[in-house]
Amino acid sequence: xxxxxxxxxxxxxxxxxxxxxxxxxxxxxxxxxxxxxxxxxxxxxxxxxxxxxxxxxxxxxxxxxxxxxxxxxxxxxxxxxxxxxxxxxxxxxxxxxxxxxxxxxxxxxxxxxxxxxxxxxxxxxxxxxxxxxxxxxxxxxxxxxxxxxxxxxxxxxxxxxxxxxxxxxxxxxxxxxx
Amino acid sequence: xxxxxxxxxxxxxxxxxxxxxxxxxxxxxxxxxxxxxxxxxxxxxxxxxxxxxxxxxxxxxxxxxxxxxxxxxxxxxxxxxxxxxxxxxxxxxxxxxxxxxxxxxxxxxxxxxxxxxxxxxxxxxxxxxx
Numbered sequence: 001x002x003x004x005x006x007x008x009x010x011x012x013x014x015x016x017x018x019x020x021x022x023x024x025x026x027x028x029x030x031x032x033x034x035x036x037x038x039x040x041x042x043x044x045x046x047x048x049x050x051x052x053x054x055x056x057x058x059x060x061x062x063x064x065x066x067x068x069x070x071x072x073x074x075x076x077x078x079x080x081x082x083x084x085x086x087x088x089x090x091x092x093x094x095x096x097x098x099x100x101x102x103x104x105x106x107x108x109x110x111x112x113x114x115x116x117x118x119x120x121x122x123x124x125x126x127x128x129x130x131x132x133x134x135x136x137x138x139x140x141x142x143x144x145x146x147x148x149x150x151x152x153x154x155x156x157x158x159x160x161x162x163x164x165x166x167x168x169x170x171x172x173x174x175x176x177x178x
Numbered sequence: 179x180x181x182x183x184x185x186x187x188x189x190x191x192x193x194x195x196x197x198x199x200x201x202x203x204x205x206x207x208x209x210x211x212x213x214x215x216x217x218x219x220x221x222x223x224x225x226x227x228x229x230x231x232x233x234x235x236x237x238x239x240x241x242x243x244x245x246x247x248x249x250x251x252x253x254x255x256x257x258x259x260x261x262x263x264x265x266x267x268x269x270x271x272x273x274x275x276x277x278x279x280x281x282x283x284x285x286x287x288x289x290x291x292x293x294x295x296x297x298x299x300x301x302x303x304x305x306x307x308x
Contacts, residue, residue: 078271080280
């Protein structure tokens with residue numbers, strides 16, 4: 001029994017490492033070159049900082065997981081005054097709510113690709129939110145892309161009505177690598 | 179009168195342009211903020227030249243219209259318009275790949291006064307007091 005202990009231990013770790021590999025099969029790392037573009041008729045810009053963990057398997061989307069954050073203070077409209085205004089307590093209040101956070105709950109396939117439903121937390125308000133997206137394999141990994149609308153008043157960002165539309169269009173493109 | 183004004187406008191425009199280009203280089207060295215894609219040397223020079231020539235035309239027009247008071251009104255207008263033109267860089271929307279848009283007005287605003295500064299500096303060389 002004592003002699004068999006070492007080979008058994010080796011076998012255990014070997015098997016364990018195999019499971020580790022399987023568990024990591026859907027893990028993706030967010031690569032440089034991502035873009036988070038928002039636009040309305042009145043204002044547009046990008047969020048520069050985006051990070052998080054992405055687990056996605058196109059064969060088994062139900063087992064996938066997104067947990068991603070955007071730094072609210074990384075907003076860039078191309079104009080210094082607009083940036084300052086967007087970060088202020090009138091809009092994102094980036095000092096108090098520094099992150100826009102999305103955590104997935106479930107995934108589903110659609111005719112156009114996939115959709116993920118989860119909790120979107122922005123400006124201190126957490127709401128269920130669905131994001132349609134596509135995923136394409138590339139030479140270096142993959143590319144997630146999605147275009148969707150966020151109603152900013154649902155998250156108490158800015159005053160309803162006013163000079164900027166309530167409906168904000170978001171175009172997200174996230175290259176990923178293994 | 180017109181020829182001398184035009185020459186003053188061109189010379190002061192070129193001088194303002196050169197000062198603007200030098201200032202933009204210094205600004206880049208100090209702040210590491212490169213706006214050459216938006217405010218290139220050629221653009222700075224041509225905008226300054228445009229300002230100088232516009233000033234020359236305004237100077238001649240006001241001199242003919244208002245005679246003795248023309249110069250006073252011109253100086254006032256030139257300074258006021260230079261101030262008013264600050265709204266352009268403040269409201270300007272830069273390409274989103276530029277990292278620090280908040281540093282852009284700091285570079286461009288002083289340049290808006292260079293044509294007027296050059297004009298006032300060089301004018302005694304072109305128009306001598308009677």
